[in-house]
Amino acid sequence: MSPILPHPLAPGPQALAHSERLRSEINRQIRQSAGWLDFSRFMALALYAPGLGYYSAGSVKLGAGGYFVTAPEMTSLFAETWARPVSDNLAKLQGQRPVVLELGAGSGRLARDMLLALAQREVLPEHYLILEVSADLRARQEALLTTLPKNLRERVAWCSSWPESLTGVLLANEVLDALPVHRVGWRGDHWVELGIALDREAWVWQERPLNDMRLIRRLPPTDPLPVPYDTEICLAATDLMVNLAQSLRAGRAYFIDYGFPEREYYHPQRHEGTLMCHIRHHAHDDPLHYPGLQDITAHVDFTAVARTAIQNGLCLEDYRTMAGWLIEQGMIERLGDIPVTDEARYLPAVSAVQKLLSPAEMGEMFKVLVLGREQTSSSALAMLGLS
């Protein structure tokens, strides 16, 4: 395999040894599965194999020391802006002991800044629950959140599965894009499923006939598609909507992530799909490199996510670009509260806000999807092609 990274950025011997351990584990699983692993199982191992996967092992993943920087890592203004609708929701549910549930809390930065911002607004949740699949990240979250004042720290608790009943607000920033996806391909007269096989000891893509009914039901129309055409389907994201619908009694769920409606996701020009990998701030599209050392993500098909949520009884309350949503929630005014003369705070905050709002950066690629129990937004339905 040709090196993805230029020599000075290549991983050192310790990282490579770690990667080799994960490679051996994946090879064992390929052999156990008759020589072929569907891509979602491969991705699940590469990211979450206990103690070995990218998110489960001990490297720093997020923030300036990691390989990519998420919105909560850039500026506390992100959490402070999000805190407005969160506190409005919590206030409405007063008397029902509402909680916040954060999925996939990464370094814990959003949890910390959100709790501080909610305290300032004088609307605190009964508990701030975190559902995190990575033991390593959970330990990092615990370490960061011990720095909170006692009355806030005491509200934080981790859960290992979905709460049976949720009254409150669910937050998920860049979680859906980190869920394992299946990879499928259109070959002109039939669909295939793509998986990973071994050619001697090297990983190679291998196609199998597509026969999983859950994937077949989700295939896009083939009429305008070029050949070959490869893309992704994320069953884990739609399964998560079923969990949410079963759990949410009252309140709202916010999903912030990069992605598109179905018609853009399965656009003929996107013939290589949406997989993206990050290693050492270097982005590329080959998930077979450096197992355990690189992040693997796919864009979110927001139409599929919203459709499943609606089919399971939730209301699509909002869907818009992250820039539009953050502006509506008052991010610019919040930036204006920082004195221009306080350069140490103001300049990094301006640079982060510019990144979050600019259409050329995160502002339009990232979307906000809001699900709840109250009202349906007809414009959100129309944007997702669901009206």
Ligand SMILES: C[S@@+](CC[C@H](N)C(=O)[O-])C[C@H]1O[C@@H](n2cnc3c(N)ncnc32)[C@H](O)[C@@H]1O
């Ligand atoms: C790209 S990181 C984003 C972290 C953080 N939300 C942020 O914005 O910085 C994805 C996070 O989701 C977690 N995760 C992945 N699958 C999950 C699942 N099924 N349930 C809960 N968390 C999950 C990962 O361990 C990680 O913490």
